[in-house]
Amino acid sequence: MPSPRLFRLDPDKRAAIFSAAAEEFATHGFEGASYNRIIERAGVSKGAMYYYFDDKADLFTTVVTDVFDQLEKDLPPPPPEVSAAAFWRSVHGHIDCIIRYGRENPTYVALMRATHEFEYSGVTDVAVKEVCKKSRERIERFLRDGQQVGAVRGDLPLSLLVELVFVLDRTVGHWIAERLDELTSEDLSRAGRMLCDQIKRVLRPADSHHGRDGRSVKSTP
Amino acid sequence: MPSPRLFRLDPDKRAAIFSAAAEEFATHGFEGASYNRIIERAGVSKGAMYYYFDDKADLFTTVVTDVFDQLEKDLPPPPPEVSAAAFWRSVHGHIDCIIRYGRENPTYVALMRATHEFEYSGVTDVAVKEVCKKSRERIERFLRDGQQVGAVRGDLPLSLLVELVFVLDRTVGHWIAERLDELTSEDLSRAGRMLCDQIKRVLRPADSHHGRDGRSVKSTP
Amino acid sequence: MPSPRLFRLDPDKRAAIFSAAAEEFATHGFEGASYNRIIERAGVSKGAMYYYFDDKADLFTTVVTDVFDQLEKDLPPPPPEVSAAAFWRSVHGHIDCIIRYGRENPTYVALMRATHEFEYSGVTDVAVKEVCKKSRERIERFLRDGQQVGAVRGDLPLSLLVELVFVLDRTVGHWIAERLDELTSEDLSRAGRMLCDQIKRVLRPADSHHGRDGRSVKSTP
Amino acid sequence: MPSPRLFRLDPDKRAAIFSAAAEEFATHGFEGASYNRIIERAGVSKGAMYYYFDDKADLFTTVVTDVFDQLEKDLPPPPPEVSAAAFWRSVHGHIDCIIRYGRENPTYVALMRATHEFEYSGVTDVAVKEVCKKSRERIERFLRDGQQVGAVRGDLPLSLLVELVFVLDRTVGHWIAERLDELTSEDLSRAGRMLCDQIKRVLRPADSHHGRDGRSVKSTP
DNA sequence: GATGAATGAGTGTTCATTCAT
DNA sequence: AATGAATGAACACTCATTCAT
Numbered sequence: 011m012p013s014p015r016l017f018r019l020d021p022d023k024r025a026a027i028f029s030a031a032a033e034e035f036a037t038h039g040f041e042g043a044s045y046n047r048i049i050e051r052a053g054v055s056k057g058a059m060y061y062y063f064d065d066k067a068d069l070f071t072t073v074v075t076d077v078f079d080q081l082e083k084d085l086p087p088p089p090p091e092v093s094a095a096a097f098w099r100s101v102h103g104h105i106d107c108i109i110r111y112g113r114e115n116p117t118y119v120a121l122m123r124a125t126h127e128f129e130y131s132g133v134t135d136v137a138v139k140e141v142c143k144k145s146r147e148r149i150e151r152f153l154r155d156g157q158q159v160g161a162v163r164g165d166l167p168l169s170l171l172v173e174l175v176f177v178l179d180r181t182v183g184h185w186i187a188e189r190l191d192e193l194t195s196e197d198l199s200r201a202g203r204m205l206c207d208q209i210k211r212v213l214r215p216a217d218s219h220h221g222r223d224g225r226s227v228k229s230t231p
Numbered sequence: 232m233p234s235p236r237l238f239r240l241d242p243d244k245r246a247a248i249f250s251a252a253a254e255e256f257a258t259h260g261f262e263g264a265s266y267n268r269i270i271e272r273a274g275v276s277k278g279a280m281y282y283y284f285d286d287k288a289d290l291f292t293t294v295v296t297d298v299f300d301q302l303e304k305d306l307p308p309p310p311p312e313v314s315a316a317a318f319w320r321s322v323h324g325h326i327d328c329i330i331r332y333g334r335e336n337p338t339y340v341a342l343m344r345a346t347h348e349f350e351y352s353g354v355t356d357v358a359v360k361e362v363c364k365k366s367r368e369r370i371e372r373f374l375r376d377g378q379q380v381g382a383v384r385g386d387l388p389l390s391l392l393v394e395l396v397f398v399l400d401r402t403v404g405h406w407i408a409e410r411l412d413e414l415t416s417e418d419l420s421r422a423g424r425m426l427c428d429q430i431k432r433v434l435r436p437a438d439s440h441h442g443r444d445g446r447s448v449k450s451t452p
Numbered sequence: 453m454p455s456p457r458l459f460r461l462d463p464d465k466r467a468a469i470f471s472a473a474a475e476e477f478a479t480h481g482f483e484g485a486s487y488n489r490i491i492e493r494a495g496v497s498k499g500a501m502y503y504y505f506d507d508k509a510d511l512f513t514t515v516v517t518d519v520f521d522q523l524e525k526d527l528p529p530p531p532p533e534v535s536a537a538a539f540w541r542s543v544h545g546h547i548d549c550i551i552r553y554g555r556e557n558p559t560y561v562a563l564m565r566a567t568h569e570f571e572y573s574g575v576t577d578v579a580v581k582e583v584c585k586k587s588r589e590r591i592e593r594f595l596r597d598g599q600q601v602g603a604v605r606g607d608l609p610l611s612l613l614v615e616l617v618f619v620l621d622r623t624v625g626h627w628i629a630e631r632l633d634e635l636t637s638e639d640l641s642r643a644g645r646m647l648c649d650q651i652k653r654v655l656r657p658a659d660s661h662h663g664r665d666g667r668s669v670k671s672t673p
Numbered sequence: 674m675p676s677p678r679l680f681r682l683d684p685d686k687r688a689a690i691f692s693a694a695a696e697e698f699a700t701h702g703f704e705g706a707s708y709n710r711i712i713e714r715a716g717v718s719k720g721a722m723y724y725y726f727d728d729k730a731d732l733f734t735t736v737v738t739d740v741f742d743q744l745e746k747d748l749p750p751p752p753p754e755v756s757a758a759a760f761w762r763s764v765h766g767h768i769d770c771i772i773r774y775g776r777e778n779p780t781y782v783a784l785m786r787a788t789h790e791f792e793y794s795g796v797t798d799v800a801v802k803e804v805c806k807k808s809r810e811r812i813e814r815f816l817r818d819g820q821q822v823g824a825v826r827g828d829l830p831l832s833l834l835v836e837l838v839f840v841l842d843r844t845v846g847h848w849i850a851e852r853l854d855e856l857t858s859e860d861l862s863r864a865g866r867m868l869c870d871q872i873k874r875v876l877r878p879a880d881s882h883h884g885r886d887g888r889s890v891k892s893t894p
Numbered sequence: 895g896a897t898g899a900a901t902g903a904g905t906g907t908t909c910a911t912t913c914a915t
Numbered sequence: 916a917a918t919g920a921a922t923g924a925a926c927a928c929t930c931a932t933t934c935a936t
Binding site for chain 2: 039123131173178184208211
Binding site: 265266267277278281286287 | 929930931932933934
């Protein structure tokens with residue numbers, strides 16, 4: 011956990027640290043990132059850095075958590091009414107929000123990706139796992155609501171659906187980020203609709219129209 | 232590029248090198264991986280390693296290429312007949328093949344994931360990009376065929392569809408890998424069908440049934 | 453020298469500092485000890501510490517001096533009567549006192565040992581040397597008294613005898629400290645008598661009974 | 674454990690490393706010693722050092738072991754005949770040998786002292802403990818032989834007697850080392866006799882002449 | 895053809911200490 | 916009087932790579 015001093019620190023300095031760290035971690039992943047490089051780019055002394063953060067992992071966790079929290083804060087509240095339509099409207103709202111956030115903070119999108127990778131890798135940090143878990147739980151609650159109004163299929167493990175949504179979002183996000191310069195604002199909102207559609211396709215309950223494949227994965231659900 | 236000497240090397244030694252490298256890279260990513268650790272675990276001399284491979288990047292590329300090639304070799308040939316049904320049958324065949332491969336080489340699945348991440352990161356290596364590009368082109372050709380028989384939507388950029396297929400596969404692959412012990416052989420083929428279904432959902436052309444969302448992202452495609 | 457402010461400090465705080473320092477120095481020696489760790493464990497601010505003590509060496513010296521002084525304060529007064537018997541009785545009194553002190557302050561025993569080592573090492577601090585010198589002078593005066601009443605041999609350099617007494621005490625002290633849990637109170641007083649006996653053996657003048665060895669080391673005493 | 678490469682190393686280089694390490698450890702103790710300083714003074718590269726030794730502890734242990742082994746190699750064999758006189762003659766032989774060794778390698782004497790301290794401190798290394806244990810066991814066997822011929826008292830725990838012998842030797846050794854320049858060769862052999870006498874005093878069985886003090890420490894021996 | 899000794903810049907982290915407040 | 920933020924040199928150790936043999 012970062013020292014409380016961090017929050018007493020000049021916001022500009024703190025921003026400089028977070029930005030330098032986010033960029034380094036996003037570019038090189040956790041293990042590949044150089045603490046020294048971050049320190050140098052943030053323009054702080056070595057000692058100061060260790061005054062704010064316990065170690066490299068702590069810095070990573072703190073920055074990642076911050077990014078996730080920042081995003082989450084902007085997300086719209088859960089839908090007041092309960093219906094499939096309301097559910098999808100809410101999904102759309104979330105996606106718009108996320109895309110907008112990503113457009114304004116491309117580095118943070120990359121950082122989120124790096125975080126996810128890190129989580130998948132063999133050297134996962136406990137604190138990072140926590141951040142990811144929180145993030146997943148949020149989606150899980152969301153999907154559960156979707157299942158109750160019949161918007162989300164119930165024949166697949168939630169954990170898998172969560173992962174799919176996670177990854178669809180990241181993939182489209184990355185695809186967008188790579189073409190950010192050439193996309194108009196109109197393109198972006200179209201991209202939002204497209205992503206929403208894709209998620210809908212993935213989550214929608216199986217019906218006669220689409221065949222009977224992939225009903226359930228585990229024999230004992 | 233690895234030295235031609237590599238291919239004259241005792242296959243067991245070569246396998247030891249590849250296996251050690253794959254594991255290290257899969258666990259730590261490219262930058263986080265330790266060349267020394269690989270050398271040590273492979274049980275070869277330091278000089279020998281630099282005798283076979285130019286450097287760390289070369290080893291990485293070589294191993295990754297090998298894994299991709301290995302997999303590709305096993306993939307079924309493109310469907311002889313051309314029809315939507317044949318296309319999906321072929322997709323299913325591919326997926327079964329990939330899942331089988333992943334079950335037998337879990338390390339390689341992790342390595343592929345690591346490769347993908349590496350590609351996404353900011354420090355992409357030219358050679359690795361080449362491997363990934365080749366792999367993507369294969370999918371792209373596939374999807375183009377699918378489009379011709381009306382199995383794959385044509386209203387989204389191919390590059391995005393390729394990415395989505397890529398990532399769906401990896402996600403389900405990882406989801407499976409994490410639960411490999413608890414899944415029966417029957418579960419696995421069910422998972423194959425499920426993944427196929429998901430890909431179908433993602434690729435299928437938009438129709439009246441599913442609304443008009445996400446028609447196209449770029450205004451001038 | 454510590455600032456006079458130290459003595460105006462809340463005794464509890466001061467005790468906390470001394471205790472933390474004693475433990476750290478005892479465990480790691482002077483050079484190995486971490487000033488930061490001491491500060492942290494004492495629960496005082498960094499500035500405060502440098503407000504009370506000049507530096508690490510000053511803290512060390514102060515604490516060590518305190519421990520020596522504490523012990524010395526409890527030691528019995530020199531024997532009023534002058535005779536060999538009175539001398540040995542006094543020695544015994546001292547030893548009992550020291551053993552009791554050590555039992556109650558095992559950390560301080562370790563600290564004394566660490567001090568001694570430090571003195572032996574190549575980086576001796578002037579102030580510490582002073583403390584040790586004072587302590588040695590005390591023993592020296594004692595031994596000189598013993599010589600006058602014929603209780604202590606006169607054929608060896610006093611400095612050597614002092615060292616031997618010093619070290620016998622520390623060795624038995626350490627031996628006891630290591631087994632403190634298993635020794636009864638009775639064992640302890642037996643240990644006191646034993647140590648006294650050992651010191652007597654070492655100091656007693658050479659006589660015909662014990663041979664002529666070790667008469668004198670330096671040809672010109 | 675040091676790498677076997679160490680023993681393939683140019684003896685001069687190895688000696689340089691050992692000497693630099695011995696001096697540094699002797700002067701600063703284990704924790705206080707600077708690996709960097711040793712490397713610098715030994716005139717080897719950083720990498721090379723870690724090529725020979727696992728880490729700082731390994732270097733310490735290796736050097737210490739070497740010193741102990743060196744000394745031990747020179748020690749005279751155990752006495753052929755068994756009698757108190759032979760025992761004491763053997764003790765004398767050992768002491769002469771040790772004093773001679775110390776005169777020629779004053780650094781190593783200091784290192785031995787540092788080792789002992791280190792062992793006493795709270796952060797003992799397993800390997801170092803092993804070296805000390807071996808050394809103690811040697812003395813213990815010796816004393817046991819002495820007890821059998823009635824030369825050594827049996828009323829005190831052997832572990833304590835061992836410690837006392839250990840420490841007497843070190844103390845006299847240090848006392849000599851400090852005055853090495855002013856002592857003639859004759860002084861040295863006189864010192865040897867003196868130390869032998871002191872050890873005799875400490876070990877000799879209690880007899881009527883010396884009173885009944887210190888018979889046994891533990892109530893249940 | 896193949897080795898493994900050697901390198902020194904790099905790693906993340908801790909150090910004793912200072913000084914503006 | 917007292918704080919705690921800040922420093923940068925030093926710490927033990929690892930890195931990818933070279934090269935004489």
